[in-house]
Amino acid sequence: MTLATNQLPEIDVEGWVCRKCGQPLKVSLVAVTYMGSSFEVELPGCPNCGFTFIPPVLADGKMLEVEKMLEDK
Amino acid sequence: MPMHPQILRDFDPHCVQDEPPACQTQCPLHLDARGLAGLMAEGKLKEARKIIDRYLPLNGLTAYLCEGPCGRHCRRSELDQGVDVPLLERVCVAQTQAARLMPLPRSGQAVAVFGAGLSSLTLAWELGKKGHQVTIYHTGPAGGRLVGHPGLPAQAWLETLEWLDKLRVVFEEVAFSPAALAEARAGSQSVYLGFDDPALTPELLGLSAAEAEVSPVSLLTSQDKILAAPFHPGPPRFVDELAAGKRAAGSIDRLLQGVSPEVARVAEETYPSRLYTSLADIPVKSTQPPADPWVPTLAEAQAEAQRCLPCQCLECVKQCVYLQHYLTFPKKAAREIFNNISTALGNRTSNILALSCAECGLCREICPGQADTGQFVHQARQEMVYGRHMPISAHEFALEDMAFINSPEFSFFRHQPGRETSAYLFFPGCQLPASLPVATESVYSHLQNHLEGGVGFALACCGAPARWAARPKLTTRMVETVRGLWASAGQPRVILACASCAVFFQAELPEIPVETLWNVLAALPRPAGAAAGEVLAIHDPCAARHDQATQASVRELAQKISQPLEELHFSGQLARCCGYGGLAAAANPALGAQFAQKRLGDTDKPLLAYCIMCRDRLRREGRPTVHLLDLMFPGQPPAEAAQRPAPGLSDRQEGRRRFRDNLLKKLWGEEPPLATEMENIIINIPEEVAARLETRRILRSDIQRVLLDARERGPIFSHPGSGRQLAGLRPRQVTYWVEYSLCPDGSYDIHDAYCHRMVVPGIPGEGRDSVSVAEGFNPEGGRA
Ligand code: SF4
Numbered sequence: 001m002t003l004a005t006n007q008l009p010e011i012d013v014e015g016w017v018c019r020k021c022g023q024p025l026k027v028s029l030v031a032v033t034y035m036g037s038s039f040e041v042e043l044p045g046c047p048n049c050g051f052t053f054i055p056p057v058l059a060d061g062k063m064l065e066v067e068k069m070l071e072d073k
Numbered sequence: 074m075p076m077h078p079q080i081l082r083d084f085d086p087h088c089v090q091d092e093p094p095a096c097q098t099q100c101p102l103h104l105d106a107r108g109l110a111g112l113m114a115e116g117k118l119k120e121a122r123k124i125i126d127r128y129l130p131l132n133g134l135t136a137y138l139c140e141g142p143c144g145r146h147c148r149r150s151e152l153d154q155g156v157d158v159p160l161l162e163r164v165c166v167a168q169t170q171a172a173r174l175m176p177l178p179r180s181g182q183a184v185a186v187f188g189a190g191l192s193s194l195t196l197a198w199e200l201g202k203k204g205h206q207v208t209i210y211h212t213g214p215a216g217g218r219l220v221g222h223p224g225l226p227a228q229a230w231l232e233t234l235e236w237l238d239k240l241r242v243v244f245e246e247v248a249f250s251p252a253a254l255a256e257a258r259a260g261s262q263s264v265y266l267g268f269d270d271p272a273l274t275p276e277l278l279g280l281s282a283a284e285a286e287v288s289p290v291s292l293l294t295s296q297d298k299i300l301a302a303p304f305h306p307g308p309p310r311f312v313d314e315l316a317a318g319k320r321a322a323g324s325i326d327r328l329l330q331g332v333s334p335e336v337a338r339v340a341e342e343t344y345p346s347r348l349y350t351s352l353a354d355i356p357v358k359s360t361q362p363p364a365d366p367w368v369p370t371l372a373e374a375q376a377e378a379q380r381c382l383p384c385q386c387l388e389c390v391k392q393c394v395y396l397q398h399y400l401t402f403p404k405k406a407a408r409e410i411f412n413n414i415s416t417a418l419g420n421r422t423s424n425i426l427a428l429s430c431a432e433c434g435l436c437r438e439i440c441p442g443q444a445d446t447g448q449f450v451h452q453a454r455q456e457m458v459y460g461r462h463m464p465i466s467a468h469e470f471a472l473e474d475m476a477f478i479n480s481p482e483f484s485f486f487r488h489q490p491g492r493e494t495s496a497y498l499f500f501p502g503c504q505l506p507a508s509l510p511v512a513t514e515s516v517y518s519h520l521q522n523h524l525e526g527g528v529g530f531a532l533a534c535c536g537a538p539a540r541w542a543a544r545p546k547l548t549t550r551m552v553e554t555v556r557g558l559w560a561s562a563g564q565p566r567v568i569l570a571c572a573s574c575a576v577f578f579q580a581e582l583p584e585i586p587v588e589t590l591w592n593v594l595a596a597l598p599r600p601a602g603a604a605a606g607e608v609l610a611i612h613d614p615c616a617a618r619h620d621q622a623t624q625a626s627v628r629e630l631a632q633k634i635s636q637p638l639e640e641l642h643f644s645g646q647l648a649r650c651c652g653y654g655g656l657a658a659a660a661n662p663a664l665g666a667q668f669a670q671k672r673l674g675d676t677d678k679p680l681l682a683y684c685i686m687c688r689d690r691l692r693r694e695g696r697p698t699v700h701l702l703d704l705m706f707p708g709q710p711p712a713e714a715a716q717r718p719a720p721g722l723s724d725r726q727e728g729r730r731r732f733r734d735n736l737l738k739k740l741w742g743e744e745p746p747l748a749t750e751m752e753n754i755i756i757n758i759p760e761e762v763a764a765r766l767e768t769r770r771i772l773r774s775d776i777q778r779v780l781l782d783a784r785e786r787g788p789i790f791s792h793p794g795s796g797r798q799l800a801g802l803r804p805r806q807v808t809y810w811v812e813y814s815l816c817p818d819g820s821y822d823i824h825d826a827y828c829h830r831m832v833v834p835g836i837p838g839e840g841r842d843s844v845s846v847a848e849g850f851n852p853e854g855g856r857a
């Protein structure tokens with residue numbers, strides 16, 4: 001499964017920080033799973049605490065698209 | 074797991090849309106005249122020529138000879154005159170080149186032919202192309218009845234002879250005699266006797282009439298290796314001669330290959346077409362004979378071709394937005410759904426096809442072959458569930474809602490206040506109390522006032538969504554809930570307000586005696602406050618299409634309260650679906666809306682519904698619509714009730730909860746449970762955010778749940794610049810995000826809320842729920 005970063009919309013994380021540790025968000029490669037498929041995607045999140053940040057454009061767009069694709073597999 | 078092929082085999086013959094039209098089944102050569110007419114109408118002569126070359130022997134010679142028996146069978150002939158197909162053929166062959174001849178290499182097999190009539194030439198043409206050596210023995214000029222035919226251009230005849238020459242066909246003049254026959258028989262694999270050549274008779278060859286008689290299938294005589302043209306009563310027709318030559322050639326080819334010439338000769342006969350074609354609304358358009366019948370012009374041919382209807386059924390498609398949307402018809406859709414389910418690998422791109430049908434049954438009522446597409450689709454869904462590739466997201470929301478309503482904490486039964494037994498049980502269903510709480514309460518009190526023996530009350534969902542979603546375990550669980558409520562009521566007669574409940578009870582709970590609310594009300598006195606308004610077009614729910622008694626009761630009730638009605642053509646047995654049926658709108662919201670819009674296209678009057686889902690869906694698409702209870706037990710004037718907006722998902726859930734608490738308190742004096750901490754969370758949602766939540770199917774309670782968790786655990790991210798927070802939680806197989814600001818009064822301003830089903834690292838929550846557990850969904854977002 002490919003979910004290349006260049007297909008992802010520009011994610012604006014300006015000004016968001018991790019509430020727990022106060023760190024600004026950083027993009028890193030994280031494992032995303034659905035319907036038994038697992039793949040690595042570059043997503044913003046807290047580099048310390050491991051929380052992933054998902055903005056609405058991503059949830060309504062690319063993620064929904066891939067979810068539908070995997071459900072049809 | 075593949076879908077059982079028998080399901081497709083049972084369905085297939087019901088849909089006749091891909092059956093050949095009458096012109097083709099009644100053509101002895103089975104020319105695709107509909108295809109030809111379509112291309113000729115558009116002036117696509119080259120493509121049209123391909124059809125002619127494919128079906129008609131002798132490179133277009135047929136065009137000048139065929140008597141056009143199809144014209145008599147053409148559906149157009151019932152309106153004015155049949156399409157003149159030979160005319161189209163003549164123009165096409167006159168103005169195009171035939172395809173290049175590509176005979177197969179010599180086979181070394183020899184075939185002898187007696188007589189040089191049209192059947193002999195056809196046979197020689199067909200077998201010559203296969204590489205066989207054909208010799209035609211004749212007396213006098215070749216051509217039989219063709220000689221001197223007025224419409225046959227000399228040029229076309231010469232070309233035909235040239236073509237035959239290229240196929241190495243040899244013409245040899247002989248005197249017909251028994252000895253000539255014996256010699257030919259000894260020197261070849263097969264002998265064909267073309268009795269359509271007037272110069273040839275059985276006697277000349279020393280054969281009796283009986284010896285020249287043929288099997289109608291193979292045209293073989295009782296004499297070894299000898300085939301012959303059949304005798305047709307009546308005046309001879311060229312088209313029969315062409316067909317005989319083609320059929321005999323087929324037999325000889327089979328004999329040479331060692332295959333029986335008698336079996337598996339499908340559709341060579343002429344036969345009545347099974348294709349249904351409606352002639353309604355087709356204007357009369359008489360044929361215009363060409364100025365010169367032998368040399369028609371292209372314009373004349375195009376005008377004639379445009380008279381072809383063309384024949385097709387699509388009766389159901391004309392009425393079904395689902396089939397229209399997917400540019401399909403039932404037989405085609407069924408195959409696609411079948412193949413999709415049976416796919417072993419790769420994407421099942423047609424899942425959505427099986428999920429978007431409303432299972433409303435309208436197509437079956439319309440179809441000349443009673444093809445029950447809804448039922449087929451339902452069986453397909455069952456197979457998808459068994460095969461574990463039913464996508465969960467399509468139905469999950471509706472199923473969760475249903476499971477919650479039927480949970481022991483929410484569903485309830487009570488005897489009529491002050492009574493210990495119930496002669497009746499009022500079961501309004503899950504949606505009516507949610508959308509029309511006051512009228513539900515009023516009709517309940519009306520029933521109590523007029524029915525003897527006590528009317529108990531049950532709040533639950535019948536379970537129809539589980540059935541639509543084809544989930545057997547969940548359906549059983551819902552059935553058990555309902556049966557349990559009925560048992561605690563003492564097994565009384567159940568009064569149902571919803572047509573889908575009625576269908577569900579009949580199918581899944583046949584032991585429970587039921588009556589529709591409308592039949593019951595029709596027998597009771599008119600409610601005192603009933604109000605009527607302007608003319609309303611009545612909309613029957615599709616689930617009630619076979620319930621004539623209820624349809625009649627509803628009309629009787631309208632009359633009783635002096636409500637004038639307009640009857641629509643698509644009502645009663647032909648009722649249209651609002652899009653809720655089969656959870657179509659749940660799986661495919663945009664298409665679901667089109668169902669309702671199709672209904673609105675039938676009239677510009679405001680509507681009267683007696684199913685609350687129909688009412689709300691029609692209203693949502695913009696038409697003022699009232700529910701019959703709005704008129705019988707009005708909480709507001711009919712015109713206002715018609716404008717009442719359709720409740721959103723959260724409104725529905727909260728309305729249902731309020732209805733429950735109010736009723737329990739008012740009638741049975743039961744205090745509602747104290748609001749939980751979660752329910753006490755006050756959220757402020759601007760309108761544009763609320764609209765987004767509706768499309769994303771996020772409930773206000775989902776937001777409250779996330780905020781409650783964030784209260785304990787703290788939100789995940791914050792935005793110090795704006796003071797906003799972002800909380801995330803995965804309480805079930807969906808991760809919810811809420812962006813909010815905390816207000817000084819302790820309430821929350823919601824800036825946005827959104828969700829996804831994929832699992833990303835770091836988001837707290839259980840990630841599973843009761844429906845998924847019951848149906849074995851994988852908490853990672855798996856399927857069941
Ligand atoms: S009405 Fe529909 S299902 Fe029936 S034969 Fe025609 S196209 Fe097929």
Ligand code: SF4
Nearest residue numbers: 096147148381382384
């Ligand atoms: S209307 Fe067209 S398709 Fe129908 S029978 Fe006539 S020629 Fe054939």
Ligand code: SF4
Nearest residue numbers: 393431433434436447
């Ligand atoms: S939506 Fe209704 S009319 Fe259309 S195919 Fe399905 S059952 Fe038939």
Ligand SMILES: [Zn+2]
Nearest residue numbers: 018021046049
């Ligand atoms: Zn952190």
